[in-house]
Amino acid sequence: MTATADLPFKFKFVKNGRTQSLFPKKGTATQDSIVLGKDVLSYDDIVDTTTRDQRIVLALSSTNNLSSSLQKSLAGGSAIVLEVSGVKAQDLEKQVDRIASQKAIDKRKQHLLEIGQGHLLRVVSCSDCEATLDLTDYERSSHIYCRFCESIFKENQPPLAQGSTYRVCDECGLFDRIRSYTEFYFFFFVIAYAFSYKRRYVCDHCANGLFWKTFLTNLIFILGIPASIYIKIKSMSGRDPALKELARANALAKKGQYDKAAPIYSQLSQNYLEHPGLLMNEGIGHLVAKDPVGAVQCWQRSLQSCSNYHPTLGLLYNLQNPSQKS
Template sequence: MQPTIDQPFKFKFQFSDQNGNATSVFSLKGSFDGQALQLDKESLVIAGLLNVVRRQNRMVLTGIRDEGEVVQFILILSSKGVAAQLKQAVDIARSAHWAKVHREQLVAAGRGSSYRDATCPHCTATIILSDLPVTPQLFCPFCEALTTVAASAEPPANEKEFRLCDECGMFSHPQKFTIFYFYFLLVVYGFWTNEKWCCRACMRKDAWKMLAGNFLFVLGVPVAITQLIRAYSGSY
């Protein structure tokens, strides 16, 4: 069933450009009531929220307006906790709506008995399983969590931390890595920085390149060494 929200979830945010820079000086007001997401003057109903991706306190929303136009918004939330709460609320609502519509379509086609779903143990979103084979593990397309659900199967160590790496698309323990370059050419100096959400194996190439690129200018070396250590320590 579609969840109901007694009080709208209110939050403050800023729109961001493709480079990650806020497009406004002051924060804007947003809210989500379980039916529609209000972003300042923009409004998207849950049926039109196609994809929601969160990294730390930033979110990328892809949706369809009532007139059929596909739009994308990049948001900077006040904290990663607020971003996590908003994403979970949106995912629960839109997944329940999609499941309801899917079930109605199957019933209309005379295949109501083939409807099957599951609730993600991590984010509690509704996962449609109709026409899919029964497997020992359950993948949630909303929070990207992998869960062993078969009683006879032994879950892998740290399974709850498994997520998809943005670089290789494999299950691992991805985390945020910082890429930093400092340069100094006579009277011209500056730096370039970027962030990646990936596994340690994918970060190693960038970490070695960062160490080599910063070697002559010294100031960027500590950052490069730190990321290199992180890339080779711990589990994947």
């Protein structure tokens, strides 16, 4: 599917986790820009996108040219967060990514033509989200990483791992299955009761830690325990049979017990040969076990398999430049 038609939606600005208005405004993702009520956001100002349920985060460049009203709606100083309705947030994200990525490619192509290097341009389309990826600066490799949807695929083939399901966990930094969970606590006192909750997006390994945290905290008051048990059940169900043991391998790697994790990673690799995410995890296991040489070897294999795998590139950069972590 190509991004040809405008995509209308309704939205509310979000700051500090809360929507900023009672009623939604009208928005449209056109071929030229994103219309947000009376304001216009240029695709050139967007450097990254991500979604969480029905919210989309638009990370902005440091040189953005926002209107004064949009500047007031910034979350964290460098992003616009929208809670959308009338369309799935992921569909809006894909529309934005397809258009923004193509515009970036057009600018890159023009620049290369101006300096007589137009023949060097190398682009592919993501087999999942259809964003256009610039691979000009990377060696050819068997796998390709989409920085927009975080899927890993081989050219002209379906994704090996869809970024909407399998990607790098924001909390532990390991490649694994990511799901949303409700962190719920219930407190009961003699004359009153209280509860709190928030959404978490974590991997199966981190979900186990979340289960124990909520279970032990809720144990005193009992009523919150079912929510804790649901976390455990959800984290253990529906896994890809070929990656069923990934969470266990990751847990061992994070503890520095690489000797126990290595055989599991080896078994997983039989179904996903030279998978860049699995190789990255192996490298992290070596690093935690204070074996930086082994870590670099794994990460080099990861990049040989997928030369533009940004998570591994970031780890190598941080290891080589500890004072300038990305």
